[in-house]
Amino acid sequence: MQCQRVxxxxxCFICRRNMFTSRRSYSQDEKLHKSIPAKPTWQDVDRxxxxxxxxxxxxxxxLLERLSLVNFNNQAGVKTLMDAVALADTxxxxxxxxxxxxxxxxxxxxxxxxxxxxxxxxxxxDVMRNAxxxxxxxxxxxxxNIPLETKPASRYRDPDEEDQDKR
Amino acid sequence: MHRSSYRLQAYQDxxxxxxxxxxxxxxxxxCNRCKERASKxxxxxxxxxxxxxxxxxxxxxxxxxxxxxxxxxxxxxxPFAVKDNFSTKGIRTTCAxxxxxxxxxxxxxxxxxxxxxxxxxxxxKQIWMNLQWGDSGCTDSIFxxxxxxxxxxxxxxxxxxxxxxxxxVQDTDWFISGGSSGGSAVxxxxxxxxxxxxxxxxxxxxxxxxxxxxxxxxxxxxxxxRHGLIPLVNSVDVPGVLSKTVDDAAVILGAMCGADPxxxxxxxxxxxxxxxxxxxxxxxxxxxxxxxxxxxxxxxEVLQSWSKAADLFENAGAKxxxxxxxxxxxxxxxxxxxxxxxxxxxMARYDGIEFGHRSQDHSSTEALYAASRHEGFNQVVRGRxxxxxxxxxxxxxxxxxxxxxxx
Numbered sequence: 001m002q003c004q005r006v007x008x009x010x011x012c013f014i015c016r017r018n019m020f021t022s023r024r025s026y027s028q029d030e031k032l033h034k035s036i037p038a039k040p041t042w043q044d045v046d047r048x049x050x051x052x053x054x055x056x057x058x059x060x061x062x063l064l065e066r067l068s069l070v071n072f073n074n075q076a077g078v079k080t081l082m083d084a085v086a087l088a089d090t091x092x093x094x095x096x097x098x099x100x101x102x103x104x105x106x107x108x109x110x111x112x113x114x115x116x117x118x119x120x121x122x123x124x125x126d127v128m129r130n131a132x133x134x135x136x137x138x139x140x141x142x143x144x145n146i147p148l149e150t151k152p153a154s155r156y157r158d159p160d161e162e163d164q165d166k167r
Numbered sequence: 168m169h170r171s172s173y174r175l176q177a178y179q180d181x182x183x184x185x186x187x188x189x190x191x192x193x194x195x196x197x198c199n200r201c202k203e204r205a206s207k208x209x210x211x212x213x214x215x216x217x218x219x220x221x222x223x224x225x226x227x228x229x230x231x232x233x234x235x236x237x238x239x240x241x242x243x244x245x246p247f248a249v250k251d252n253f254s255t256k257g258i259r260t261t262c263a264x265x266x267x268x269x270x271x272x273x274x275x276x277x278x279x280x281x282x283x284x285x286x287x288x289x290x291x292k293q294i295w296m297n298l299q300w301g302d303s304g305c306t307d308s309i310f311x312x313x314x315x316x317x318x319x320x321x322x323x324x325x326x327x328x329x330x331x332x333x334x335x336v337q338d339t340d341w342f343i344s345g346g347s348s349g350g351s352a353v354x355x356x357x358x359x360x361x362x363x364x365x366x367x368x369x370x371x372x373x374x375x376x377x378x379x380x381x382x383x384x385x386x387x388x389x390x391x392x393r394h395g396l397i398p399l400v401n402s403v404d405v406p407g408v409l410s411k412t413v414d415d416a417a418v419i420l421g422a423m424c425g426a427d428p429x430x431x432x433x434x435x436x437x438x439x440x441x442x443x444x445x446x447x448x449x450x451x452x453x454x455x456x457x458x459x460x461x462x463x464x465x466x467x468e469v470l471q472s473w474s475k476a477a478d479l480f481e482n483a484g485a486k487x488x489x490x491x492x493x494x495x496x497x498x499x500x501x502x503x504x505x506x507x508x509x510x511x512x513x514m515a516r517y518d519g520i521e522f523g524h525r526s527q528d529h530s531s532t533e534a535l536y537a538a539s540r541h542e543g544f545n546q547v548v549r550g551r552x553x554x555x556x557x558x559x560x561x562x563x564x565x566x567x568x569x570x571x572x573x574x
Contacts, residue, residue, distance in 0.1 A: 032470070033477035035456040035489040040463040042496040054563065067556045068511070069518075069537045070549045077550060084554035088504045094497055105388050105402045111431040126273030130522035139520050146531035 045090045052092060054085035061153035069148070075156045194230040194244035198222050198288055201246045205291065205359040211314045213344075213353040215251045216259050216292040222246065225288045232286065242362075242422055243286030249364040250348050251292040253279050253406070254395040262397055263295050263310060266517045266524045266543030276395020277430065278364060278406045278423040285422045290360050293350030295371075313349040315342035315379060316357045345375030348409065352379035355409045362419050363409040368400050369502055372407030384408040384416045389434040391420070392427035400509040401432075403502075417441045450484035459495035504558050510548075511555025517543060 032038060047053075061078060065071055072078050104111070124137065133140045202219050229244040238244070249255070252262050254272035261267050275283075283289060294313050318341060344353050348365025352375035355363050365372035367385035376383020384407055391406045398404060406423065410416045421441035426433045456477055461470070481487045519525035519539030526538035544552070557563060 030471055030474070032474040033456070033481070033487065035477055035487050036470070036474050037458050037461045037489075040461050040465065041458050042463055054557065056557070060557070060560075063560075064553050064556050068540075068549070068552045069533065070540045070544055070552060071537075072553065073546060073549065077546060077553070080550040081553045081557060084503060084507065084550070085557060087500050088558065091497055091500050091504075094494065106432060106434065109389075109434060112426060112428070112433065113431070114428050123273065127521075129273065130270055131520065132525035141520055141532050142529040142535050144532040146533065148531070148533040148537055 045093055047086065047089065050089050050092050053089050056082050056085055058153035061156070062150050065153075066148060066150055071151075072156060078153075078156050190234060194226040194233065194288070195223065197244065198226045198246050198290065201290060201359055201361075204357065205354070208316070208357055208359060211316055211344075211353050211357070212311050213293055213313050213350040213357075213359065214248070214291040215261060215263065215294050215310055215350070218255075218258060218289050218291060222288045222290050225283075229286050229288065238286065240285035240287075240422060241418055242282065244288065245286075245362065246288045246290045246360045247282060247362045247364070247419075248291040248293050248351060248354050248360040249276075249279055249289065250295050250351050250366055252295065252366055252397040252399075253292075253364060254397065255279060255289070255292065258292065260292065260397070264543065264545070264548075266540070267397075267522075268524060270522055272395075274395060276406075277392035277427045279395065281423045281425070282364075282419070287362075287422075291354070293348070293354055293363065295347040295350055295365070312341075313344040313346075313353055315344045316353055317380065318342045343378065345378030347371040347375070348383075348407065349375045349379075351409045352376050352381055352383065355379075355381045355411060361411070362415055364419075364423075365407040365409050366396055366399075367405050367407035368403045369506065372409060376409055382408075382410050382413055382416045384410075384420065386420055386424065389432055390424040390436075392425070392430040392433050394427055394429035398509075398513050400506045401513070402509065403506065414443055417443050448484070449480065452480075452485040454480045454485045454487045455490035456487060457492040457495060458489055459492050462496070503554070507551050507555035508558050509555070510551045511553075511559060514540075514544070514548065514552050519543075 056078065061072065064081075072081070128134055128137065128139075131139050198219075202217075202222070205214060205217065226244070229238075232238055233244055251260055253276040254260050254274055256272060256275045258271070260270055260272050279289065294310050343349070348363075348367070348371050351363035351365040351372075354360045356379040365375070365383070367373060367383075370385075372385055373383040385405050386407065388403070388405050393401070393404055393406065396404060396406055408416045408419045408423075410419060418441070424436075424441075426435040454477070456473075460473070477487050517523050517540060518536045520535075524539055524543040526535055526542055528534050528538035
């Protein structure tokens, strides 16, 4: 049966054309196209010259755990954040004076608006279906207004401790 | 990574179209073949949930339409799969994460609906990285890593990958598929399906496509609807296409793009057919080579490929000129901040109450939230949430975020 050669593609519905017919193998001695720069073009950013640097101290760690409602887990988690902050700090070298902020990826297009007519609804069962715990059409939550106990950030000092908050 | 000398069966069968339309091959047979292949290649770990029963039913319906000359679209009868972050009504959608391990959406993503309306047959949901954040190897999911098929020996008559192939490939010796749409890339590369949807935020469709040797397309933001795509970074996410050829990608894109009243960030184009002409003439086309794309530590092979592409365009008649995109080197830092803040915002919905993993800690609402999220999120996701919340702190917003929007 023709179908034995399975790995078939949709291209059979449209004429195939092969725009690029030449084949080359690569070698380091191949001369680059004249438009391609031979060497990297990036400028180094000396982080020691950055004036404003993000600070990740114990108070920040405790605040972030409170806001994020997850824990860092170990020292590696804290280091990951510090690396992310250091990377963001390098953006200071870019002068953005008088540049209007972009607030939409679509730039100058307006987002589509639709008429304010109800087109959906009566889907209570769909909405409730995925909740692990419900009671008579209510989602169930434990008592609120009890602040989460904050654990001290100093528990992440130990680099060997794998998971400070194993549950 | 070296290209294995074992070649996957990746050529195209130019007769398939005619065979489907003429009835020599039925849609059911095609889907069965894809299903068999998926089963035999199970150890590549590309699929999370299969929908073979439903696919069988749709295949019969599609076949009837084709036989009676009423095929809905060129994609009618074609098996496809989608990454497991596209909502599919009644079919588990896990995001390869514990936090959504048993989540079953009540609606289907617009782009998936559009492909199904064309008659394409959904075969499976595919593995990807845990909530789309992790290393770019697609190794982070709760279902285990996805393996690149190019390492394994190919046998002409019997397409299978068995753990007993240890003479040539040790079980612990496998290549990454790339991420985060690794499962989709593997499924297309191996012929489990003929096209797949991934999602692309920072390369998540293009990277695994490159590593698995298939076409990966990130459409321009706004072309395809994100309704039903479980969001990571709303301002950068785009449903992406993986296929064997560029023609196929164009067909799939044409079928799934378009303005959607359920996603206000979609745009309409006057001509959305995306038909590629039979003969492509690029004489006079100006192609820019951004000088700043030569980044530090660029691999020699990539540099040579870049140069080759420039040569090819020039030989075909295009005008290839150097251009400057002066802020390129800051783009990764920009991306890291903007993504982190949107991720922190998007992950806030996972509290265990309305859907998703719910912990047993009922001492207080906040304790439940924290425990559910701790149990559901892996280290990498948490790292992004912390970074995002750091950048969203009052003291950081003006200093970092505002400057970013102007970079």
